[in-house]
Amino acid sequence: MLVRGTLDGMAAVIIAWDPEQPGWTGVYAADVEAVRRTGVVRQEWQVPDDPALAEGLDVWLLAVGARPALHGLIGHGTLAGVRSPTRSEAGAAEIDVDLDLLLPRGDQVPCAELAERLPDRGAGVPSVRLIDGPAELAVRMLWAEANSPDPASLDPVPGALPASAVQRVPVDGFERDQDLRRVAMAHRGSACHACGLDPEQVYGIEATALIQVHHITPLAHLGAGYEVDPLVDLVPLCPTCHVVAHSRWPVPYGVEDIRTMLREAGFLRGAVLTPEQLESEAAAARILGT
Template identity: 30%
Template sequence: MDAYLLTWNPEKWSRDNLLEYIARIEAGEETVPWKAIKSTPPNSRVFLTKQGKGERGIFGSGTTVGEPFESPHFDEEEATAGKTAYFVNVKFEKLFDPIGGVKVDIAELLDIHPSAWRAQQSGTKLPYEAASKLETIWNERTGSFGSMYPDEIEPGDVYVEGAKKSVTVNRYERDRKARELCVAKWGSSCSVCSFHFEYVYGAIGRDFIHVHHLKPLSEIGVEYEVDPINDLRPVCPNCHAMLHRKSPALSIEELTALVKRYGKNV
C-alpha cells in the first residue's frame, strides 16, 4: 500500500477546525475530508503532519476512502474568490491534538529521510523506505499494533447491520468494535489451528487476528444484530480463507478436523 503525507498548518486552517474534526471522529463519524492532490488513490495509507511555527511532526494516521473530489477551498477568502481545491475522505484510526505534542517530531523524521517531509502540498507520496520506517516508529509510539485491518469497516456503537450481503468475507467480520469484544472474550489464538501471532512475531503481532462469523448468511434476516461473543470466533488469516473456500462456509470444527488430518504432512 502506498503512503502519502497530508499536511496541517494552523496558520492556514485553525486549531478549532482541527478539534472539530477530532470531535466528529470520536462521535463516530467514519470519514472526514482532507485536502489532497487530484491523483491520491483510494485505500492509501496517509500520515498527517503539522507544519508552520512551533513543534512540527506527525500526529495522525489513516486510510483514504474513495476518489479525490473538487470542492470550495478550505480557506474562506479563497473560497469567496471562487477558488477550489481537491479533497479526499480519510478514515483516521489515530488523530491527536498536536498542540499537546506531536508523536514523531521533525528531527526524527529527518533522521528517517532528509527530504521526504518538506511537502509543498498536502497529499505528497512518501518514498517506500521512509513510509516503512515511519510506520514502525508510529506503531511503537501510539500502540497501534493490530489496530488496522484492510477489510475492516467502522460503524458506530450500534451493531444493527443490514440484510445479508453477497461477499466472500461478510461485513460482520469487518466490524472493528465487534472484533474487539470477540477477542476480549476468546483471545488472540486461532480457533482452528491455535496459531498466535505474538508468540511467533513478537510485539508486532500482539492482538493481531481475524474474526469469523459463525452464522450462515442464509439465516440472516432483514435486520440482524451481531453478538460478538456467540456469533464470532478468532481465526488466523489462513484458516479464515479456508473456512470461506466453501459456500456455505465450513464450520470451525470441520476445518479443525482437516488440520488434524493433514497438518502432519506440513
C-alpha cells in the first residue's frame, strides 16, 4: 500500500521494511559495516508505482515486523532508479536505493518519536509513504537529532540535508576510517606531526577529535591487493596542515615538506607569533634590507 500526503514539493519516501521477511539482498549487519567503510550500499525494492517516484528523492527505511521493540527509522538513502519490474503484479515498480547510513539493529530511532513528529501518520504502517513539506522536515530533523557525524567531520550526517543540497565527492576512505584513525593516533600521538599543534592542549579535551590522519602511501603502491597499515601509512595532521598536504597532486606534500614551508615562512613550529615578535621580524627585515 502506498500513502501520499499533499505532494506539492514532495521530497522524501519512507519505506517500511520487515527484517524477518525475505527481500534484503545480503546480510543486513554486513551492509551496516559496508556503508561505514565505503559510504553506500544499493538495495532493490518492489513498491506500488507512482509518478511522483523520481531519482534523487530522499529515502528513509522504517523497520517494522513482529518485534515492536525494534521498530523505527533505521536507514537513509537516495532513490537511484525507478523501472518497471520484469515479473510482478500490475501497478508495481522496482526501485534502486543507494543507502548511505544504516543503523545497527537496536539503534533505530523509535517509532514513538516518529509518531510525535508525524501525528497524522494514522493507524497501521503503509509499505511506502511519500512525504513533503512539514512532514519531510520533521523526519529530517528527528533523524539529524538522533545521529551525530564522526568527530571532526565537516560532513553532515547522511539525511540531515535534503538530497538536492548534498554533493557526493570521492575521498580517501583510509583517512576517514575512525578505527584506523584511533590506531594511528594511539601509536603516534594526538599532535600534528607537521606544525606540532595539539588541539587538546589549545582548545581542551573536547578538541582531541579534531586531529586528522594523512595517508602517505604513494598512489603507485595502491594496487588491488593493498592493505593499509595504520601504524606506518597514516600520520596525524591538523586540518590546516592536512589541506596543505593535499594541495599538491598527484604527489601530496610530505610532512617534512610542510615543516620546511613553516620554517621558511618564519614561524616557530607549534607556536603562534605575538604582535611584538612580528614587529621584531619586520624591523630585522628592514635593517637587512630584505
